Amino acid sequence: MTVAYVVVIGVTVVANLVAAAVDFGRSKWVLKNMAGYGLPASWIVPLGLVKAAGAVGLLAGFVVPVVGVAAAVGLVLYFVGAVAVVVRARVWRDVGYPTAFLALAVASLVVA
Template sequence: MFVCLLVATVIMSALLLISAGAKSLRTRHITEQMSTLGVPQSMMAFLIGAQIAGAAGTIAGLRWGSVGIAAAIGLTLYFAGAVTFHLRVGDRGGASPAALLALASLALIVLRAVTL
């Protein structure tokens, strides 16, 4: 079971860091998407920080279980918020990846809880 947790953690952390990197570059695609969703540019640093903290927390959670569970809860809330923002503007296509990542975050909670 720990191997499943390890694989899920590495994949999630990589996705989070890639996403944080893309947001930090503030490419036209990202800025247009955030504008469409109604996310102010002033929130970008917070979103980037939340993703980096989530990646670090899930990795640290491999050693300290409660840290991993807390990080995964935070990520679940982060991605639930992303789903809400996408659906609020009628962007069902953008909501799907966020929903998948919210479910993956829930899976991290369960996997870490059963491997404590």
């Protein structure tokens, strides 16, 4: 296990847990963005659960590497979808947020 692995996985885990907590708190700005993207507000908790599950899976990857790889793949797919939703909605100012998370997920997959 390298320092790069620990740092990349650690940053990705923290970022996704914070994002999940914001979703679970039903933050007004997140709900507003979701409405702008054409997503129903009822999806906020399930989307937060996916982020939290990905973070927990990355942590589990320290013990069972294949679980970490699966979690990283899941997060990459999730954030590819998130970028696609924002692009489809043509809300260009918001594309940086899911793209940054996608970059973290890809980095996690690479180091895993």
